[in-house]
Amino acid sequence: DAGVTQSPTHLIKTRGQQVTLRCSPKSGHDTVSWYQQALGQGPQFIFQYYEEEERQRGNFPDRFSGHQFPNYSSELNVNALLLGDSALYLCASSPSMNTEAFFGQGTRLTVV
Amino acid sequence: KNEVEQSPQNLTAQEGEFITINCSYSVGISALHWLQQHPGGGIVSLFMLSSGKKKHGRLIATINIQEKHSSLHITASHPRDSAVYICAVIGTGNQFYFGTGTSLTVIP
Numbered sequence: 672d673a674g675v676t677q678s679p680t681h682l683i684k685t686r687g688q689q690v691t692l693r694c695s696p697k698s699g700h701d702t703v704s705w706y707q708q709a710l711g712q713g714p715q716f717i718f719q720y721y722e723e724e725e726r727q728r729g730n731f732p733d734r735f736s737g738h739q740f741p742n743y744s745s746e747l748n749v750n751a752l753l754l755g756d757s758a759l760y761l762c763a764s765s766p767s768m769n770t771e772a773f774f775g776q777g778t779r780l781t782v783v
Numbered sequence: 784k785n786e787v788e789q790s791p792q793n794l795t796a797q798e799g800e801f802i803t804i805n806c807s808y809s810v811g812i813s814a815l816h817w818l819q820q821h822p823g824g825g826i827v828s829l830f831m832l833s834s835g836k837k838k839h840g841r842l843i844a845t846i847n848i849q850e851k852h853s854s855l856h857i858t859a860s861h862p863r864d865s866a867v868y869i870c871a872v873i874g875t876g877n878q879f880y881f882g883t884g885t886s887l888t889v890i891p
Contacts, residue, residue, distance in 0.1 A: 706881075713869055713881035714871075715881070772831075772873075773828065774826035774827070777826075
């Protein structure tokens with residue numbers, strides 16, 4: 672079992688650009704959550720997807736959007752990138768109605 | 784105020800020492816995770832607990848639901864234990880709230 676996989680591992684973008692990050696959940700997991708972790712900070716919840724719908728959302732602007740596909744994989748899209756969007760983006764998957772969660776290695780986004 | 788507070792923020796210990804990291808939270812929870820994050824980013828869940836105590840090797844985690852407090856203990860610490868340890872609680876809506884982490888350095 673590959674666990675939770677995220678791609679790419681590192682990414683450099685220019686301010687104002689758009690970025691798409693991808694996450695494949697652990698086998699058997701249908702719930703995917705995304706988190707942003709700024710340097711030296713704990714992760715912050717962005718949103719959670721279940722059954723291809725956004726179920727919960729943290730305090731992030733509409734520039735942050737997502738999608739979940741029928742195979743439960745998920746994408747995080749960020750538009751109009753700001754320097755402050757530079758962070759580690761973590762994806763976690765869990766079985767529905769269960770609190771166990773597994774994290775991916777993260778995507779390190781740098782906005783210049 | 785953060786929903787989850789950890790202490791200390793930074794901790795340096797000599798190899799072999801007994802280490803305690805504390806976590807207090809202010810929201811209703813269904814469970815609590817202790818996470819380990821090494822340089823480079825990857826997060827590993829060490830424990831998930833909703834009551835009592837769990838032990839895995841040299842690691843022990845306890846939780847007191849009434850006092851909204853949890854502790855992570857490391858016995859006979861080793862340099863490979865050096866990492867950031869994050870307390871995360873799962874709210875009643877299945878949403879994670881994270882502490883800012885405790886950076887542990889174990890010196891040989």
